[in-house]
Amino acid sequence: MAFFREAEKEGLVDAHYERLSALDAAFLEIETPSSHMHVGMALLFEAGPLTRNDGGLDIAPVRRFVASRIERVPRYRQRLQLVPLQKHPVWVDDEGFNINYHVRHTALPRPGSEEQLKQLVGQICSQKLDRHRPLWEMWFVEGLADGRFALVGKVHHCMMDGASGVDMMAALLRFDAEVPEIAEPEPWSPRPAPNRSELLSGELRRQSGRARSVFERFMQMRDDPQRALDSLKDAASNVLSTIGSGVVPASPTPLNPSQIGGYRRFDYAELPLPEAKRIKRALGGTVNDVVLATVAGALRSYLHDKHVDVASLDFRVLMPVNARNGRDTGLGNRVSVMLSRLPLEEADAARRLTKVTELTGEAKRSGQHQGAELVEELSDLTGTVLISQSMRLATRIRSYNLVVTNVPGPPMPLYLLGAKLEATYPVVPLYLNQALGVAVFSYADKLFIGLNADFDRLEDLELLPGLFEQAFAELGRAATATEAATDAATDAETEAETEADRRF
Amino acid sequence: MAFFREAEKEGLVDAHYERLSALDAAFLEIETPSSHMHVGMALLFEAGPLTRNDGGLDIAPVRRFVASRIERVPRYRQRLQLVPLQKHPVWVDDEGFNINYHVRHTALPRPGSEEQLKQLVGQICSQKLDRHRPLWEMWFVEGLADGRFALVGKVHHCMMDGASGVDMMAALLRFDAEVPEIAEPEPWSPRPAPNRSELLSGELRRQSGRARSVFERFMQMRDDPQRALDSLKDAASNVLSTIGSGVVPASPTPLNPSQIGGYRRFDYAELPLPEAKRIKRALGGTVNDVVLATVAGALRSYLHDKHVDVASLDFRVLMPVNARNGRDTGLGNRVSVMLSRLPLEEADAARRLTKVTELTGEAKRSGQHQGAELVEELSDLTGTVLISQSMRLATRIRSYNLVVTNVPGPPMPLYLLGAKLEATYPVVPLYLNQALGVAVFSYADKLFIGLNADFDRLEDLELLPGLFEQAFAELGRAATATEAATDAATDAETEAETEADRRF
Structure with a gap:
């Protein structure tokens, strides 16, 4: 370390740093005292080999392992x-x-109920991450009634979105129950941080590179002006169709107060994936459409009980979409968004799913993704202002009512030092x-x-898990009915064929 | 409630609000992301009748009682x-x-050691209070190894200083172990909050009252110009002697980095009060002087081990002094300050106490208190700017090295719903x-x-409790030696007298 400092003074060693992308930086910029921009995750584990004799969690090996x-x-x-200036x-x-500092050990009070765990997750997610330190915390929680333990993780959105979150989990979890040898951590020397002048000169180099790219674009336009113009027009109209959908604001609902507070309430539910697949096979759409139809059904009931006129709602959801391709495995945000109306007015479950499938299909065809990606590309040219402004704008003009994220995780069981991962509930930030x-x-x-919610404005959040299960069960029944009808039709067809066979 | 809202609209009901004093408001103003302005308290209780069958803490009656x-x-x-504008x-x-939201239930992980409790207190005190809510939190902590439970309390400094903190405790604690009947809370209707125009007109009334008081002062000056001038000069020189002591900054030490972080490390110690009284009787001074001599002895060792040249230190402590008189029992801050050098250079415990007693005596005689009170009075005239600026200034120019608060609490045992209070460790905010x-x-x-400390800058805080005990034991030995010498002298005197008696 001392060597590095000396070397740095002499200018022998390059300062090490990496610039945040415009989108990553925007997640820092839009954070407010009541709107925390960290993503969270509550993982439940079988205690397994990490249980101590006194029933607690053996934190020392966990900490060494992390x-x-x-x-x-x-x-x-x-x-x-x-960067200065x-x-x-x-x-x-x-x-x-x-x-x-980052790996913390805590416990639930007795009896260690799920309700108490949810309260703790709410508390942990209510607190901002310290911007002077690496932007993550892991809270290991013992004292769950059934001997399990939990891991509540918090990572700033500027550091990783949902999809790259899997990468972090991948570093800790393995596909078998074998307890891995805990390697002695490699001695680590932080690389010298850049000083003021290094940051400024680096930025200068970057800016001149940018100037070249603008120049190249200009040259391209001169060579093929029509193509360049067309692509600009396409891009612009895509941007408009994404952000501009909000020019007519979505309907006001109790889920969209003018301002939320900083304290969180958390709840969760779980649905069987094979059943979701059966529903999609029987009724059409994708697993994501089945999820959205479930959300629509649950919120229809919830809002209806609050005397909201669901029949006339223009209710819109914003869905982050993973914009990573195969090559692109780095950290940070490579995320785009899709905006779609949700048919809360539809009383019939099967028709609700059909409508959802149509609506998401339209959204995909309209090329919104590319629009949002262009916003990101433009931002890298213009700084983070455009992107954070458009994020704020989209919220303020109520261009959507609800964010729904859906990230596919690993399909097979995972283990932390031999303890089996049983459940993993994600927490999405609130705008x-x-x-x-x-x-x-x-x-x-x-x-x-x-389900992440404002503590004061959703005091009855505990009602929602039941409504999710109910809406999902309705879809299941509709699927069964359709399957039965199809079977009957197939039977009739088979019979008709047999009849025909007989004729000949 | 609905009635009040209607009445308020009609202007039939006065809006209810109370203005913060300039000093109280200053504690809001000087708060920064790394410098939290809440005071804390960690109370340890025998579990007593609040233990549940499963060993946990019965939170429901506690919550109802609060x-x-x-x-x-x-x-x-x-x-x-x-107030707008x-x-x-x-x-x-x-x-x-x-x-x-305010009364929270949590637990220590096993084994429930004091070290884990201290970590939790540090974590709780690292988080700001939510300014949109009443500025307090009470965390009830079960799972301590010996069956006790803890109460970690947090209150913003703008709401109460150490002395009025006793009033809050008084509402919950009683002098006998009898479990009081928990009264059904009275139904509470919040009184209507003032609207913008009410706040503005109230402020206008206040300002005109203030103008009158300035006018009265002026008339008084005309009648007795010399007396008015003298009192102004006294006041001004007192202000200078308090804040101005910092014009020559105190010595730099590892306890005074240019900036602290927002995360806290907590530790504690306890000393027997009768022994402190015996020391003061034998060696002179007050109990507060004995405390300061102990602090001086402990920090002398601590800093010496860090290769600080303690012999040449100008080390200064700032002590809040309760400025309440008998009549004045309200909440809020009625606190003044005393600034004194601590003789860390003195190797001998008895001489250290004598020097402390001289130094605090000087500080008292110099009339610093009145100086600080005047700052407060002036601030009520000029707004909070003067007081918060002078607080910031005093810190920035390092006019002192350390804040030491010493609040006398009740001398007899207290009980919370029948559970005996065993220990009560205070937490003072860091500037x-x-x-x-x-x-x-x-x-x-x-x-x-x-002992409240910056997490990163005092990684070895755990050394301090032992050093406090050691410095206190040194004072005890010095007291014993003096008592022995006095006894010997008294014996010699008595013998001489007897001798003299014999002569006649």
Whole structure:
């Protein structure tokens, strides 16, 4: 370390840092005291070999294990630093990194009910991450009534979206119950952080590169002006169709107060994945459409009981879509969005799913994705202002009512130091006027639904899990009815064929 | 409620609010993301009748009890609101008050060691209070190894200082082990909060009253110009002697980094009060001087081990002094300060106490108190700017190294719903460049010392409790030696007298 410092002074060693993308930085910029921009995850484990004799959780090996695996995700030992003047954030190694700050050990009070666990998740997710440190926390929770333990994780959205979250889990979890040898963590020397002038000169280099790219675009336009214009027009209209959908605001609902508070209430539900697949086979659409139809059914009941006129609602959901391709496995956000109306007016479950499938199909065809990606590309040219402004704008003009994330997770069981992962409930952040957020994560043969809500504005959040199960069961019954009808038709057909056979 | 709202619209009911004093408001103003302005308290109780069959803590009656007693401390159901334009805060009833937000139930992980409790206190005190709600939290903690439970309390400094903190405890605690009947909480209707125009017109009335008081002062000056001038000069020089002591900054030490972080580390110690009294009787000074001599001895060792040249230190402590008189029993801050050098250079315990006694005597005689009170009075005339600026200034120019608070608590045992209070460790907030704060609270026959510290800058905080005990034991030995010498002298005198008697 001392060597590096000396070397740095002499200018012998390059300063190490990495610039945040415009989208990643936007998640820092739109954070407010009541709108936290971290994503969370509550994982439930069988206690397994991590149980101590006194019934507690053996935290020491867990902490050593996290420390040994952290090398695979370098971002977990990096903190933010700001480029002088311009104030754009970059990642630098955290010289004061202390694993005990990030990996915490806590317990539920007795009896250790699920309700108490949910309360704890709400409390943990109500607190901002410290911007002077690597932007993550892991809370290991013992004292669950049935001997299980929980892991409540928190990571800032600027550091990873849902899809790259799987990468972090992958570093800790394995596909078999064998307890891995805990490697002695490699001695780590933080690489020298850049000083003021290094940051400024780096930014200067970047800006001149940008100038070249603008120049190249200009040249391209000169060579084939019509093509360039067309692509610009396409792009512009796509941007409009995404953000601009909000020019006519979505309907006002109790889920969209003018401002939420900073304290959170958390609840969860789970649905069987094979059943979701059966429903989609019988009634059409994708698993994601089945999830959305379930959300629509649950919210239809919930809002109806609050005397909202669901028949006349223009209720819209925003869904992040993974925009990663095969090559692109890095951390950070490579996410785009899809905006779709949800048919809360539809009383019949099967017809609700059909409508959802039509609506999401339209959204996909309209090329919204590319629109949102262009916003991101433009932002890399213009700084984070455009993207964070458009995010704020989309919320303020109520261009949507609800965020629903749906991230596919691993289909087979996972283990942490031999303890089997049983459930994994995701937590999606809430924006300015969003009192509820729905996150779905599939793991093994289940869909785990995490419901993150404003503490004051959704005091009856506990009603929602039941409504989700009910709406899903309705879809199941509709699927069974359709299957029966199809079977009957097939039987009739077969019979008719047999009859025909007989004729000849 | 509906009635009140209607009445308010009609202008039939006065809006209810109370303006914060300049000093109270200053504690809001000087709060930064890393410098939290809440005071804390960790109380340890024998579990007693609050233990459930499963070993947990029966939270339901505790919560009902707090709810029933809260009427006695109305501030606990009030939140902040800002006067438009001027932005000065006032207290208004919290319409959304929810006891479950404020009274929380948690547990230590096994084995439930004191170290784990200290970690939890550090975590709880690292988080800001939500400014949109009444500014307090009570965390009831079960799972301590010996069957006890803890109460970690947090109250914003703008709402109560150490002395009025006793009033809050008084509402919950009683002098006997009898379990009181828990009264059904009175139905509570929040009184209508003022609207914009009410706040503005109220402020206008206040300002004109203020103008009158300035006018009266002026008339008084005309009648007796010399007396008025003298009192102004006295006041001004007192202000200078308090804040101005910092014009020559105190010595730099590892306890005073240029900036602390927002995360806290907590530790504690306890000293027997009768022994402190024996020391003061034998060696002179007050119990507070004995505490300061102990602090001086402990920090002398601590800093010496860090290769600080303690012989040449100008080390200064700032001590809040209760400025309440008998009549004045309200909430809020009625606190003044005393600034004194601590003789860390003195190796001999007895001489250290003598020097402390001289130094605090000087500080008292110099009339610093009145100086600080004048700052407060001036601030009520000029707004909070002067007081918060002078607080910030005093810290920035390092006019002191350490805050030591010493609040006398009740001398007899107290009980919460029949559970005996065993220990009570106070937590004092840390200012900008203060990495350590020492708070002392006397209860029953003990002095309880709470050590609040910056998590990163005092990684070895755990060394301090031992050093406190050691420094106190040194004073005890010095007292014993003096007592022995006095006894010998008295014996010699008695013998001489007897001799003299014999002569006649």
